[in-house]
Amino acid sequence: MRAEEGVSPVNDHTFLRVDGELARLIADYDWALTPLGPIDAWPQSLKSTISLILHSPVPIVTLWGELGIMIYNDAYSLFAGGRHPQLLGSEVRKGWPEVADFNDNVMKVGLEGKTLAYLDQELVLHRSGKPERVWMNLDYSPLINEDGVPCGVMAIVVETTAKIKAEQALRNETRLLQILNRTGANIAAELDLGKVVQMVTDAGVELTGAQFGAFFYNVLNKEGESYMLYALSGVDKDAFSKFPMPRNTAVFEPTFKGEGVVLSHDIIADPRYGRNAPHKGMPKGHLPVRSYLAVPVTSRTGEVLGGLFFGHNEPGKFQPDHETLLVGVAGQAATAIDNARLFQAADRELTVRRNAEEALQRLNATLEQRVLDEIAERSKTEEQLRQSQKMEALGQLTGGVAHDFNNLLQIISGNLQLLAKDMAGNARGERRIENALAGVSRGSKLASQLLAFGRRQALEPKVVNIGRFIAGMGDMMRRTIGESIEIEIVRSGGLWNTLVDPAQIENALLNLAINARDAMPDGGKLTIEVGNASLDDAYVRRNPEAEAGQFVMLAVTDTGTGMTPAVLAQAFEPFFSTKSVGRGTGLGLSMVYGFVRQSGGHVKIYSEIGQGTTVKLYLPRAQQNEDELIETDLGPTIGGTETILVAEDDEEVRATVVEMLGDLGYRVLKAKDAASALSIIESGVPIDVLFTDVVMPGPLGSPELARQARQRLPQIAVLFTSGYTENAIVHGGRLDPGVELLSKPYQREALARKIRHILALRRERG
Incomplete structure (x- = not known):
């Protein structure tokens, strides 16, 4: 049925008097072309059902008749994405062909007068023209006509994809942290060089999902292009036994020279590949490699000890996150190898001294007790050295991991807090978000405890009695x-x-x-x-x-x-x-x-x-007088209208903090690094607060950015944030005087209070 010109189609039918796009589309649709026939001929049960769903804010679709003719509300049209409005009036099997079998069962059960319910049901839909994994809560109920006979199905569809992906991300980050902690603890306690590199190689395979990994020691021949295989993971060593050691090719050279990480999504298509005779690539029979990731292992002295290499026979398997994880693991491997070398040197020295002491004992029996005491004292010192080296290695591991891990926790926490607004009133969703935030809190506490043990936390000391x-x-x-x-x-x-x-x-x-x-x-x-x-x-x-x-x-x-x-x-x-x-x-x-x-x-x-x-x-x-300890303000969370410049290199962290500050009422400017932030400051735009991450890439560091910002805007307030501060604003294990720091991951309430706190300090200075 078509609406006459100048007459609103919604007004033609009482049950369609609802504000919304779908009411107009339904009234304007030519239903005579469908098994339902013209709207005037629809049974009252169908009209009542349509009126009901159009008033509902929840995504609902009715599947009418044996063919499941689809009529839905505005909320469902958002869920349908690119499939809307073509779905309106179509058969459900043809409207969603990728899940036709699933919907056939729904129609069968519903027309039998039975109900179905699915919690977090995973399906693959083509809403935007390509496959997309989604999760939904689905409730199906039969629709009864005037004769009391089932005549269709009503489906309530609530998408839970964001929640499921957040939970999966949290589980994955927890798993990565467990692997890193386990590896760090194991290699810190191990002084056998072979076991150290094997554990590191195994951990790299587990962290990246590589099919195999290898550690090659940087032992050069006189031509400077031969390396020694030291550890292999994921495949048997026989897979490499028939091949010569790698040479100083364009692919391998950057790693063994310590020039940085080499990440190739498809090494066969890489311009550096296949440039060296005689093989012009991998020798015949070599394990197939498409995805390639290599990280140098560099000693604290600057010597390149070797390289970690990982491969997979499918392209695109390694991501930048894998690179970040392996750089941290390579750093810990270098520390452990250095420690193992020191131990071996100490062991050799101890052997030499023990032989000398035995010779002295044979020459002069009167010195026996003194020699025994000296050996005991040296053994005690060596044990203390090993313990100290183990503690130092663990400390370096926790510091190296904390920054990226706390950034990841901040992304998860920030998005969960933002998602909580969308789930307001949904008790089940609110409960799950609360559980996920509790998991973030536990992860944050674990990272904080590890930093405390590793002597890497930013202390804020006071003179205390x-x-x-x-x-x-x-x-x-x-x-x-x-x-x-x-x-x-x-x-x-x-x-x-x-x-x-x-x-x-x-x-x-x-x-x-x-x-x-x-x-x-x-x-x-x-x-x-x-x-x-x-x-x-x-x-x-x-x-x-x-x-x-x-x-x-x-x-x-x-x-x-x-x-x-x-x-x-x-x-x-x-x-x-x-x-x-x-x-x-x-x-x-x-x-x-x-x-x-x-x-x-x-x-x-x-x-x-x-x-x-x-x-x-x-x-x-x-020797100083006792400081006055100020109670923490735990009053209500408030925002403001000031202008805040956010400098954060992690795009996902930056997006969440910008949205949180915007929700608090602030005007927010954003920059991806310190240089970009300085450009905004130099533009002359009024800025009240500079909120900057401590550790960012680029030649301009965050402390220098803060200094130059205060030169140009003397009244600007500066707040630093970081998951791990390194030595930028912390010296001697303590925050520099006058520095304000908000450690990641932080809650929205903590962010709001800290912003108001530094603005209050600015007013006091003014």
């Missing part, structure tokens, strides 16, 4: 520990001040208290003691990690089960725990150790089985 600080924690400690454990706090008079991050000392004390509580399952006594202490040279000789001087000593003592010597020796190692599965991460003591060491202090544990444990923290004395 630990005695007064702990006294204020009494109530919180009692709530944490429970009523079955007695708590006694002992504070010495004349207590010195110390320079320490208050939040970190609070976390450290809570970790120690929780460990003590778990060691006293049947109750007991927890004693927290604060006093002054001086460590002399004799103590330092017995404890090489310590430094002589004046310290404030914080001791936590329990009457619990105590530790065996074996457990005590591993107490500070990350992920080591004697608790049952699910009761701890094994990072508590590691975090305390890293924080105290980064603060210039020393940690010592005393424990005996059945007698309890004492953990002593020695924090350096500060």
Whole structure:
């Protein structure tokens, strides 16, 4: 039926008096060409159903009759994408041919008077002309005509693709972090060179999905073009045994010269490929390679130790994220190889010295005891060296991974927070977003704990009187520990001040208290003691990690089960725990150790089985007066109308923060690096806040950008953000004076409060 000229088609039919595109399209459609016939002839049941769905904000489509003639509402037209408006009035089998069998079953069940429901159902649709994986919640109900007979199906379609992809991304990032942590911990503890490179190669294959990976050692012949295969993963070594070692070709040369990463989506089409005789490419019988990724492994001295190479027989398998992951792994591999070389050199030296000592013992039996003492002392020193190297390697791993991992968490967190607005009122969706955000929080906490252990966190130290600080924690400690454990706090008079991050000392004390509580399952006594202490040279000789001087000593003592010597020796190692599965991460003591060491202090544990444990923290004395600690503002989240320039190199992070700031009411400018941000500042546009990532590519660094911004706009407020700050704004493990930092990943509320905080500081300066 066609509308007459000058008369609104919607007004021709009472049941179509609904604002919206679909009401007009339905009224204007020539239904006489379909099995439904003209609208005037439609049964009342069909008209009522159409009126119902047109008023609904939820995507709904009716499949009328045995052929499933499609009539839907405005919300469904958005879901249909490029298929709309051709779907209107079409048979469902012909409208969605890629899922025809699925819809045939829907029609069969619905016309039998039965219902169907699918949760997060995965389908492949061609909404934009190409296959697209989507997930949906689908509910199908039969439609009943005036005679009480099923005459069609009503489908409610809610797309959950964004949620499913966010969950998949979070699971994948968690898996990558687990692989990196496992690899870092394993290679840090391994001093066998062959095992180190094998573990790194295996990890690279697992991280990238490569079919095979190899590590070639940079051992050159006199022509300077021969390399030695050292490790292979994904295939048997026989696959390479019949081929000569690679030569200094255009493909291999950049890696072995340390010129950077070589990433080719199709190496056969790469202009560098096939330029060297005699093979002009891969020799006959070689494993097929299309995707190619190579990363140099460079020593801390600048020497190129070798290269990690990964291949796949399909093109386009390696992405920039894989490159980033492997650069971090290659850095840890270089550290581990350097450490293994040092160990081998130390081992050779020890062997030489041991032989000399044995000869001396034979010449002069009276020196026997002195020689034995010297050997024991050297063995102890070497063990401490190995432990120190292992801790340093783990610290470098956590720092290298934290920046990219926290950026990824920021992308996930930001998009989940933005998605929460769209899901408002959808209880199921809100609950799942809340669960996903909780996972992001756990990932962030894990990264923060690893940074604390690795002495890579950005501390914000204050001059604190630990005695007064702990006294204020009494109530919180009692709530944490429970009523079955007695708590006694002992504070010495004349207590010195110390320079320490208050939040970190609070976390450290809570970790120690929780460990003590778990060691006293049947109750007991927890004693927290604060006093002054001086460590002399004799103590330092017995404890090489310590430094002589004046310290404030914080001791936590329990009457619990105590530790065996074996457990005590591993107490500070990350992920080591004697608790049952699910009761701890094994990072508590590691975090305390890293924080105290980064603060210039020393940690010592005393424990005996059945007698309890004492953990002593020695924090350096500060001569300055105590700082006033300001309570954190946890009031309502507010925005503003000021102009904020966002400088962030990660496009996805930049997009989410720009949208969050826009939702808070701010006018937002954006730049992909420091140079672009400076150009915007120099353009003369008024800017109130510069919000910049600390670590960005390009010759202009973020601290220099902030300095030049203040030269041009003296009243501008500057806020840094990063998942890991390196040494740009942190020196000696502490934030530079006057620097404001918001660590990734951050919540919308934290961002809003920090922006208002720095704007308030700007007003005070003005």
